[in-house]
Amino acid sequence: MPFENLLEVTVIKNKLTAREREFCLSFMQSGDAQLSARRAGFRNPDSEGERLLCNEKICAELERLSELRGRLLTALSVIGYQRLAFGSAADAASLLFEENPSRETLGKMDLFLVSEIRRPKDGAMEIKFFDRARALEKLASLSMERESSGSLYDAIGSVAERSEGDD
Known part of the structure; x- marks a missing residue:
């Protein structure tokens, strides 16, 4: 199973209610459990916010959203450097x-x-x-990082595939 599909499997296993999803989205934005619980419509946001953060499904969704945000920010950085280098x-x-x-x-x-x-x-x-030259240098270094991290993800995926075959 490829590494990217692990995130999709997590979503399928961790079905959240609409309020729980709203809590997660708000928490990713604010980092405040109480405020996020209030925005999501929980009746007692003071205690519910902390309780939600201790929920395994909520933690898995927050990790998934954090991973997606990281990939998006990386993509936006590359686009910005491309504009600087070639605009x-x-x-x-x-x-x-x-x-x-x-x-x-x-x-x-x-x-x-x-x-x-x-x-x-x-x-x-x-x-x-x-400085266009600096933007080009940064693009080159990001490209090299992506190539080396791709091999890490491939390695993780192959280990996961091998462990599934051991069952």
Whole structure:
């Protein structure tokens, strides 16, 4: 059984009520058991929040959500570094020719690559960009980490498959 399917099996085995799922989602956001129990509609959030955190099904769901969040943040990081490494500076360059750009004009521009904008006293404009070379280096290191971690997941999956065959 591949490692990714272990999370799906956990979800199937740990059927939660709608309120318990809401508690888990709220807890992942706030980290506060009492507040999460109140948001999920439990009658006595002071005691229910702590009790829910001690529930095995709730802990398994929180671990699953934490794993998903970690994978999402990793993917978003890669996307951000890709934009920094390969994005266009055309909007930032066109900004140099704008005398007094409106908020609407600025809102339509892709200035993701810009790290700093300054207007010295002489009226000129200075635009500094994030370092593309550093973004490329980070992408390369993330790629290498992903390749090495993939082999770890493969190893875990093969051990799990072998242990199932021992039954």
